[in-house]
Amino acid sequence: MTAILSVADVSKAFSGVHAVQGTSFEVEAGSITGLIGPNGSGKSTTIDCISGFQTLDAGRVLLGERDITGQRPAEIAKAGMIRTFQNVRVYDSYSLLDNLLVAGEAFRDLNWFDALARTPRYRRVRDAAEDRARGLIDLVGLTRLSDAPATVLSYGQKKLLAFAAAMMAKPRLIVLDEPVAGVNPTRVNEVADILRKANATGISFLIVEHNVEFINSLCHKVIVLEQGRKLTEGTPAQIRNDPRVLEAYLGIARPAAAEAEAS
Amino acid sequence: MTEPRWTPYAVLVAIALLAALPSMTSSNYVVGIAISGLIFLAAAASLNLVYGYAGQLSFAQLGFWGVGGYCAAIAVVDLGQSFWFGIAFAGVVNLLLSAVIGIVITRTTRHAFVVVTLTFALLAGLIARDWVGVTRGPLGIPGLPPPSLMGFVFDTSARFYYIALAFSLIALAFLYVLKTSRIGLILKAVKQNDPLVESQGIAPGPYKLAAFVIASVITGMAGGIYAFNLKVIDPSFLDFYYMQTFLIIVIIGGAGSFWAVVLAGAAMVVLPEALRFSNELRMVIYGVVLVAVMMFMPRGVSGWLEDRRIAALRKALR
Ligand SMILES: Nc1ncnc2c1ncn2[C@@H]1O[C@H](COP(=O)(O)OP(=O)(O)OP(=O)(O)O)[C@@H](O)[C@H]1O
Numbered sequence: 001m002t003a004i005l006s007v008a009d010v011s012k013a014f015s016g017v018h019a020v021q022g023t024s025f026e027v028e029a030g031s032i033t034g035l036i037g038p039n040g041s042g043k044s045t046t047i048d049c050i051s052g053f054q055t056l057d058a059g060r061v062l063l064g065e066r067d068i069t070g071q072r073p074a075e076i077a078k079a080g081m082i083r084t085f086q087n088v089r090v091y092d093s094y095s096l097l098d099n100l101l102v103a104g105e106a107f108r109d110l111n112w113f114d115a116l117a118r119t120p121r122y123r124r125v126r127d128a129a130e131d132r133a134r135g136l137i138d139l140v141g142l143t144r145l146s147d148a149p150a151t152v153l154s155y156g157q158k159k160l161l162a163f164a165a166a167m168m169a170k171p172r173l174i175v176l177d178e179p180v181a182g183v184n185p186t187r188v189n190e191v192a193d194i195l196r197k198a199n200a201t202g203i204s205f206l207i208v209e210h211n212v213e214f215i216n217s218l219c220h221k222v223i224v225l226e227q228g229r230k231l232t233e234g235t236p237a238q239i240r241n242d243p244r245v246l247e248a249y250l251g252i253a254r255p256a257a258a259e260a261e262a263s
Numbered sequence: 264m265t266e267p268r269w270t271p272y273a274v275l276v277a278i279a280l281l282a283a284l285p286s287m288t289s290s291n292y293v294v295g296i297a298i299s300g301l302i303f304l305a306a307a308a309s310l311n312l313v314y315g316y317a318g319q320l321s322f323a324q325l326g327f328w329g330v331g332g333y334c335a336a337i338a339v340v341d342l343g344q345s346f347w348f349g350i351a352f353a354g355v356v357n358l359l360l361s362a363v364i365g366i367v368i369t370r371t372t373r374h375a376f377v378v379v380t381l382t383f384a385l386l387a388g389l390i391a392r393d394w395v396g397v398t399r400g401p402l403g404i405p406g407l408p409p410p411s412l413m414g415f416v417f418d419t420s421a422r423f424y425y426i427a428l429a430f431s432l433i434a435l436a437f438l439y440v441l442k443t444s445r446i447g448l449i450l451k452a453v454k455q456n457d458p459l460v461e462s463q464g465i466a467p468g469p470y471k472l473a474a475f476v477i478a479s480v481i482t483g484m485a486g487g488i489y490a491f492n493l494k495v496i497d498p499s500f501l502d503f504y505y506m507q508t509f510l511i512i513v514i515i516g517g518a519g520s521f522w523a524v525v526l527a528g529a530a531m532v533v534l535p536e537a538l539r540f541s542n543e544l545r546m547v548i549y550g551v552v553l554v555a556v557m558m559f560m561p562r563g564v565s566g567w568l569e570d571r572r573i574a575a576l577r578k579a580l581r
């Protein structure tokens with residue numbers, strides 16, 4: 001198997017706090033890979049490092065064959081990796097439709113002349129992007145709200161919108177930081193289904209999530225972090241039965257629902 | 264926010280009324296106010312692009328306004344060029360100047376941006392006063408001649424009015440196209456959530472820079488036209504009064520809303536004049552109105568309307 005993402009010996013410290021310490025792992029092309037670990041184990045920092053939102057102290061990151069170490073977030077996104085944020089980010093005053101239009105890759109890559117002169121090409125791209133956006137809004141079950149400003153959404157609904165926005169860009173790899181935190185439990189299985197379908201079309205996923213069922217039902221491989229280091233990796237079944245993983249989580253596990261409430 | 268369906272008709276009526284204004288009144292005073300109003304509106308709408316759309320509070324607009332005014336005056340008086348050349352010259356100088364300043368400061372934080380642009384505005388005022396060889400210092404450059412085009416001389420207020428009207432309409436139309444395009448959509452996205460924009464593969468830098476440069480060119484040309492309206496330019500052209508006027512229009516209307524800022528521009532020109540019935544109280548009432556609006560509508564009229572709309576929507580969704 002070839003790797004779509006290779007993370008090699010990545011380290012990151014914040015004024016003495018070693019958030020990530022020499023972590024290495026791979027996401028295989030076409031796979032759904034989980035990244036789990038107790039609170040503060042460095043999952044989000046890892047995502048920030050591979051997506052260009054933090055500079056690395058050490059290590060290398062490859063997206064497919066391409067070395068993306070130290071590149072700007074926008075370059076990395078254009079290269080085919082889109083990430084979402086744990087503290088969900090959307091454009092609050094924009095409608096859901098406009099949120100997705102901004103996220104779309106065809107619309108984004110139009111040149112300025114086409115955009116200003118409203119050429120036929122511009123209108124064609126815009127219409128296609130709008131159709132695609134409406135399809136994705138339907139897919140995550142927010143059709144009723146598609147023209148409402150995103151600020152009226154609940155936290156969980158914003159997570160769904162952010163997920164749709166990530167899909168909108170047609171990336172090769174999507175990195176999700178707690179995609180179902182705060183999402184209505186009846187909806188979580190739907191999200192898992194959508195993810196599986198997207199995966200079947202060739203998109204790879206790296207998912208950080210505290211919802212164990214969600215991770216177990218989806219992932220081909222799970223990587224476990226503890227205090228910035230990779231503790232172990234394996235299939236969900238292997239991870240479930242690994243005493244070290246249980247130990248890492250003991251007493252510090254925090255249910256995802258409580259976290260959503262807090263934010 | 265989507266605009267009402269009758270917007271194009273309202274715009275046509277407004278343009279027709281504005282075009283007919285000089286024939287509806289013989290008062291040079293009224294026409295004079297309309298000229299200032301139109302020019303201020305173009306400058307305020309540019310500030311709205313930088314502040315309301317790109318989210319950068321730029322005091323540099325005052326500097327660009329002054330540079331534009333002096334460039335146009337110097338081109339005509341010292342270089343013997345036409346008024347039209349002078350305005351184009353003002354635009355080009357501001358283009359270069361703002362590109363240089365913009366490349367440096369659109370990368371800085373919002374706070375640094377405010378400080379640097381403010382410093383630039385103050386520096387421009389200092390140069391106007393002290394670089395006597397070019398600006399003629401405190402005396403300024405008097406006797407700016409009326410513009411002429413193919414033998415037609417714009418030597419009355421009513422004639423000059425059409426220059427201001429044409430400029431303002433072109434500038435606003437351009438800004439409107441920009442705002443409703445993908446570029447406007449991305450600019451306002453940058454203001455709302457910079458990291459999200461980056462995570463979606465869009466480097467915000469070029470957009471911020473473009474907004475800054477476009478606004479400076481329009482403001483500079485507006486300054487050039489305004490100087491010829493005054494027929495004289497001196498350091499008082501860089502008085503903070505102008506910056507304050509542009510800012511008030513943007514803030515009262517609601518930063519980031521095109522039509523609200525246009526309407527606020529009209530209101531802010533008419534209001535002080537409408538209050539002239541009582542000359543002593545005039546500025547007091549004006550001040551009270553401003554403070555009241557800011558207290559009850561801190562995000563301007565459009566922000567207030569949007570909040571109401573969202574509140575209604577939230578209620579409907581419960
Ligand atoms: N910007 C920052 N400045 C200082 N310390 C930070 C910063 N970001 C993260 N940290 C620290 O780095 C460590 C790892 O944090 P990180 O957010 O990566 O954990 P996480 O695994 O995502 O946790 P959670 O499950 O709570 O989201 C924590 O100790 C955190 O306090």
Ligand SMILES: [Mg+2]
Nearest residue numbers: 043044045086
């Ligand atoms: Mg985290």
